[in-house]
Amino acid sequence: MAELELKGVYKDYKLENKTKFTALTDVNLTFEKGELVSIIGESGSGKSTLMNLIGGLDSDYDGEIKIDGIDLKSFKDKQLDDYRKKKIGFVFQSFNLIPHLSVIDNVTIALTLSNVKESVKHERAMELLDKLGLKDHAKKKPTQLSGGQKQRVAIARALINNPDIILADEPTGALDSETTSQILDILKSIADNENKLVIMVTHSEKVAKISSRIVEISDGKVIRDEYKKDYVKSEKKDKLLASQDIENKDLNNKKGHKEGHLSFFSALKLSLHNMWASKTKNILMAVGVSISLIALILMLSLGSGLTGYIDTLAQDYSNPNYVTISKSGYDREGNELEGDSGNFMVPRMFENEEIEEVASDINTYLQTEDSDFQIIPSGEGQNLTYGFSCATIGMGTVSTIPAVDEVTELPEKVRTENIMYTYTTPSYYTDDNLIAGNMSGEGEIMLSSAAINFLGYETAEEMFVDGNQPTVQLYINMTYDGVRIVINESVKVSAIVDVSLFSGMMVMYLDYDFLNTCVEQAQINASVEPTGLKPSLLFIETDGKETTDMINGYIETNRKDLSGSIEEQLASMFSEMMSTFSIALAIISGVSLFVALIMILVVLYMSVSERTREIGVLKSIGARKKDIKMIFSTESLLIGLLSGIVGIILTLIIGGILIGVFTALIGFAPISMNWYYFAIALLISVVISVIAGVYPASKAAKLDPVESLRHE
Ligand code: ADP
Ligand code: MG
Numbered sequence: 001m002a003e004l005e006l007k008g009v010y011k012d013y014k015l016e017n018k019t020k021f022t023a024l025t026d027v028n029l030t031f032e033k034g035e036l037v038s039i040i041g042e043s044g045s046g047k048s049t050l051m052n053l054i055g056g057l058d059s060d061y062d063g064e065i066k067i068d069g070i071d072l073k074s075f076k077d078k079q080l081d082d083y084r085k086k087k088i089g090f091v092f093q094s095f096n097l098i099p100h101l102s103v104i105d106n107v108t109i110a111l112t113l114s115n116v117k118e119s120v121k122h123e124r125a126m127e128l129l130d131k132l133g134l135k136d137h138a139k140k141k142p143t144q145l146s147g148g149q150k151q152r153v154a155i156a157r158a159l160i161n162n163p164d165i166i167l168a169d170e171p172t173g174a175l176d177s178e179t180t181s182q183i184l185d186i187l188k189s190i191a192d193n194e195n196k197l198v199i200m201v202t203h204s205e206k207v208a209k210i211s212s213r214i215v216e217i218s219d220g221k222v223i224r225d226e227y228k229k230d231y232v233k234s235e236k237k238d239k240l241l242a243s244q245d246i247e248n249k250d251l252n253n254k255k256g257h258k259e260g261h262l263s264f265f266s267a268l269k270l271s272l273h274n275m276w277a278s279k280t281k282n283i284l285m286a287v288g289v290s291i292s293l294i295a296l297i298l299m300l301s302l303g304s305g306l307t308g309y310i311d312t313l314a315q316d317y318s319n320p321n322y323v324t325i326s327k328s329g330y331d332r333e334g335n336e337l338e339g340d341s342g343n344f345m346v347p348r349m350f351e352n353e354e355i356e357e358v359a360s361d362i363n364t365y366l367q368t369e370d371s372d373f374q375i376i377p378s379g380e381g382q383n384l385t386y387g388f389s390c391a392t393i394g395m396g397t398v399s400t401i402p403a404v405d406e407v408t409e410l411p412e413k414v415r416t417e418n419i420m421y422t423y424t425t426p427s428y429y430t431d432d433n434l435i436a437g438n439m440s441g442e443g444e445i446m447l448s449s450a451a452i453n454f455l456g457y458e459t460a461e462e463m464f465v466d467g468n469q470p471t472v473q474l475y476i477n478m479t480y481d482g483v484r485i486v487i488n489e490s491v492k493v494s495a496i497v498d499v500s501l502f503s504g505m506m507v508m509y510l511d512y513d514f515l516n517t518c519v520e521q522a523q524i525n526a527s528v529e530p531t532g533l534k535p536s537l538l539f540i541e542t543d544g545k546e547t548t549d550m551i552n553g554y555i556e557t558n559r560k561d562l563s564g565s566i567e568e569q570l571a572s573m574f575s576e577m578m579s580t581f582s583i584a585l586a587i588i589s590g591v592s593l594f595v596a597l598i599m600i601l602v603v604l605y606m607s608v609s610e611r612t613r614e615i616g617v618l619k620s621i622g623a624r625k626k627d628i629k630m631i632f633s634t635e636s637l638l639i640g641l642l643s644g645i646v647g648i649i650l651t652l653i654i655g656g657i658l659i660g661v662f663t664a665l666i667g668f669a670p671i672s673m674n675w676y677y678f679a680i681a682l683l684i685s686v687v688i689s690v691i692a693g694v695y696p697a698s699k700a701a702k703l704d705p706v707e708s709l710r711h712e
Helices: 047-054 077-087 103-107 109-113 118-131 147-159 177-194 264-277 279-317 352-368 450-454 512-525 545-558 566-610 612-620 625-666 675-702 705-710
Strands: 004-014 020-031 036-040 062-067 088-092 165-169 197-201 213-218 221-227 322-327 384-387 389-391 396-400 416-418 421-424 434-437 444-448 471-480 483-497 507-510 537-541
Touching: 004 047, 020 047, 020 221, 036 047, 036 177, 047 165, 047 197, 077 088, 088 147, 088 612, 103 109, 103 118, 103 147, 109 118, 118 147, 147 165, 147 177, 165 177, 177 197, 264 279, 264 625, 279 566, 279 625, 279 675, 322 545, 352 537, 352 545, 384 421, 384 512, 396 450, 416 450, 421 512, 444 450, 450 483, 471 512, 483 507, 483 512, 507 512, 566 612, 566 625, 566 675, 612 625, 612 705, 625 675
Parallel strands: 036 197, 036 213, 088 165, 165 197, 421 507, 444 483
Antiparallel strands: 004 020, 004 062, 213 221, 322 537, 384 537, 389 421, 396 416, 396 471, 434 483, 444 507, 471 483
16 A cells, blocks of 8 residues: 555635636655655646645645545544644745744654653654754754754654654755755655655755656646656665654554643743743733733722721721711612702701601611610700711811910911811710810810911920910801801810821811801801701710611611711712722723733734744644644733733832822821732733633634745
8 A cells, every 4th residue: 555645636726706726637646655756846836735735734625645545535633633743744945943942842842732741752852853963952042053954953843753754845945055965865864764755845856866756747737757767775874863763653553542732831831932032022011911900909909998998987986875877868768869969068967857757767666676775856865966067178267367465476477278077076075086175165166186287386285285275267158058158257276186097187176056156147147047057967875886786777778868877977978089089990990901902912913923834833743723722822821920910010019109109198098908909900911811812812723724834
């Protein structure tokens, strides 16, 4: 049985305009082991086409190509891959070495695709390199070799699996005459001493002289097929490529035998080599992708930082014996109230009947729960008191007004400071809430420690020595109950209040009754009915934490129109303040993640077209579609990891700077970075990279090997 047999082979190329071009016409050839065949013919006569058919790179032909009596057409994809990997060794005119791999890695690539053990690979490759005189060049990159050396590496690569057939398409076309004869000697000895079938395409008759047989093709037809009578077998029998101890791999005996495939680890190694070869590009891309990760991590950190901040605040302010009720801006079912303009700058106030209703509703609940506690909204034993709180930034100020008779020097320039927030003093406040001074009464206010420096003192204690009380001018100009009212009072500062994290801001506390009087006076001045202050907060003094928790729980589940705890109120206040900011950050982060995905996709896509030839080579060596897919998918995975790591490092740097800046400016940083935010970012980075890699990887896998090899 002939080693290789072509019977009535026709090859048509389909052209764009539905016509076809016949590149091979009725080719009938039989080849045996040990032959060194030269295929000659004009350029464009169909030599490469023939080689591609024999090599299993192109299955679109008519006629029969039989290997050891088996028709190539009967091969399934997997068998065809195996055929290319084990039975055929390709040598190309332009060497087609993979530039980012070392010589030895190029030689062993076919074994890598079969997941052969590292030590075995190394041994086989070194043996071949030694025989081809390349032992000392194993670690070099292809670019560091001469043309002849490159072609010898390519021959070693073709021989690594001990194939029965070597296909060399113009192997000396790019070499000078001296190296040409070197390469020819090698090919000749492969045929002679190894008993392999070597089919070599060549232009020149001169080169063809050393072969045992010459086949000439013209316009796709075999016009000459002649055996050389004077063919002399190579004499360098033992010198070059003497019998190897690699067991002969006969494809037909291989059926049912489990063969390894490209391992994930090897794919990882190949990808790393390639990424290293274009490291600048990859690092720049990673920095680009990492921007979205930075935005994401900072967003999460800010969210958790603020939540933590609110918790701290709430703990500082809450008292287990008090329930603090405010309106939530929703109805009882939790639907947002229509036309609700209330927020932390426009407080939602309670009417008298509403207060009665809330009290009796909660009392009913407490009775059904067999609680002894009852809310008493007014009169004897009253345990419900009123409060009011409002952000007064931009509408309230305190000014220093030196009293005339206190002046010993020239009067200081009047200074004015915005009041960030105005509170009525909660009924549960005690001296413990004060840094210095006494609780305020009629005509008095309390300020946060920002007032100490503002009023020209060093410490809070200094302000109140010997019953002294600094005087300030309080000016509030606000819309209250739909009417613009102005409070303009000269007031005494009675205390500095501990507002913990807010201490850098001017926060004012004053007695509810005093503010009530001020509002009434202002309403009279504005010529409207003096209704006085309506509460925005209801404080209920309970009989202990248990009742407090019960009432808070009831409000949380049954009264969506109210909010029961300081935690809840602070949280909603902050979420109002922060929601716009968070939405902006989320959009930035989402959009930039999408941009990152597209960016990775583009880079990978470009990488596929840059490496088209390499993909062709891998396929000619027997890489399966899966293997190609795996190589590119691992690369996208690595890009994801790299971007994630770069993102984490940059976030740590930027986050550190932000924390420093925040701390310097406002005394605390609302950023709390958690390790799992970094883990989430890393995961997202890997996921988007892998998603971005799907299309390029499958595109690479689908590339036609013949076209890829033609690719310039
Ligand atoms: P050779 O290797 O002998 O120079 P080829 O086998 O490469 O020639 O090409 C044979 C003929 O087939 C040429 O005329 C070439 O233009 C044509 N040909 C090769 N590949 C294609 C293709 N993919 N599509 C259309 N025509 C092709
Ligand atoms: Mg050609």
